[in-house]
Amino acid sequence: MLSKKAKYALQACLSLADEPFGQPILIADLAERDGIPKKFLEIILLDLRNAGILASRKGKGGGYFLARSPESITVGQIVRLLDGTLAPVPCVSQASYQPCGDCKDEGVCGIRMVMKDARDAISNVLDHASLADVRERVRKAKATPKSDLNWEI
Numbered sequence: 001m002l003s004k005k006a007k008y009a010l011q012a013c014l015s016l017a018d019e020p021f022g023q024p025i026l027i028a029d030l031a032e033r034d035g036i037p038k039k040f041l042e043i044i045l046l047d048l049r050n051a052g053i054l055a056s057r058k059g060k061g062g063g064y065f066l067a068r069s070p071e072s073i074t075v076g077q078i079v080r081l082l083d084g085t086l087a088p089v090p091c092v093s094q095a096s097y098q099p100c101g102d103c104k105d106e107g108v109c110g111i112r113m114v115m116k117d118a119r120d121a122i123s124n125v126l127d128h129a130s131l132a133d134v135r136e137r138v139r140k141a142k143a144t145p146k147s148d149l150n151w152e153i
Contacts, residue, residue, distance in 0.1 A: 010075060010079075011036065012034060012048075013048070013054075013073065015030055015034055017132065021066065023065055024064060025063045027041055030045075045064050048081070051077075052068075053067060053068070053081070054066060066131075070130060073130060074127050074130050075127075075129045080095070086123055100112065
């Protein structure tokens with residue numbers, strides 16, 4: 001499950017991606033715009049800056065901005081930074097593998113096989129969705145007239 005911290009980080013990065021590249025935004029403005037508690041946002045933005053996703057400028061006209069283009073920052077990078085591994089169980093994690101104490105033979109463990117497929121599917125989606133891709137999806141959704149949506153199952 002996506003943590004509140006990762007969700008707020010994604011919201012903040014998407015807001016920053018809407019600004020002209022290199023244009024700093026104050027933490028207070030981001031917090032108010034996105035409905036994120038300011039103190040919590042400060043911690044999140046610092047983590048993102050330390051990871052090279054954001055940059056900051058001090059002083060008058062300062063604030064935070066994307067350090068790279070929205071096309072080069074993926075949702076997967078942000079989620080992993082704040083929530084850690086995407087693996088549902090530790091025995092399929094690529095970054096923090098730990099053997100499962102219940103399993104006699106990982107090579108034939110059906111649960112491990114399915115969980116690895118789940119991890120791979122999640123990784124594939126998140127690692128191929130850039131901030132620019134998400135912005136485009138939102139733009140298209142906003143441009144779609146509500147009457148064109150079909151809610152039939």
